[in-house]
Amino acid sequence: MNYKTEAIAASLKEARTLKGLSQRDLSAMAGVPQAQISRIEAGTVDPRTTSLIALAHALDMELTLVPRKAVPAVRSISRQSVGHDAKSTGMATKEMNRIAETLRTVQVTMPSLDGITQLQKNLADLERFRLQNIDSDALRKLRKAIVQIQQPSHSLESIARSQDILKALRNQLAHAPQVSKADDRPKPAYSLDEDDDA
Template identity: 45%
Template structure:
């Protein structure tokens, strides 16, 4: 096998593990037999484009042909995205349940408070950080309690709790980034007036 396929197999395996999926779970999502996924990850089989496409889609990845001249820009962008932590499966499930709960609540209650609550939930889901599913369960329970009370005070409290969580996550994500020296956007050629 070539170095290119070894590197591709390693990236697929890393993406699967980062999503918290087993080979069996990925098999169910991609429609590719688990034994074939194992062989692909161990670089023991030639990778077919159809299998690669199915697995990539299941891992929320896209395949595309990039002009060689644009490759450095694409690699730079993908490096910055790949270095961001990926939300694990349990956290994703809890975020989905929170969205469903808020949408159900929005069908019963309307107003600026509910719109603000929906906006705060979107903000949390956009932060690419590991969120503890237990914290999200507490948030969901708070939102579910709003359904029974229906009070604006309960909605405001939920909005405040979610805003606080969002700020904590944002600050945690910022503190984990490695500090870099600022780089100039461009450089002027130095004069050669010797």
């Protein structure tokens, strides 16, 4: 498999994992055998164009010939639309779900412990933000701190540490640059359409 085909295979695999699909799921959607998808992703076979087209369509992608001069612009647009933000947001969402589940477990096992209700409110507050800018290491630290609450000798200290991490994460998200909405985008200096004002 040559370098260009490897790049296409890597893009297909990344798109599949970002959508949370297994190779079997993609096989059922695209009509391409799962073993063939595995070989394509592993780089052990040169995929047929028909297989690539079927896989791309199943992943809401398109195989297109692009003039070489336009490739940098197309890559830039692709990164913005699919982006690595999707992957980091997906990981952050999974970690937030784990944290919420851990906190529910703590509340069930230690219902009379002070501070758990406040932790849940602060976590719900954090979930209102866009998670693409969140520090995944801090989320893991938060989950570990919440797990430590279940140890009676460390519960109060762990609640305080959890609150501190939550506050730091909230501040990070509150002060992160906001993604502009479609209406806020810069307007072109001119338009190719002619005005009928004359």
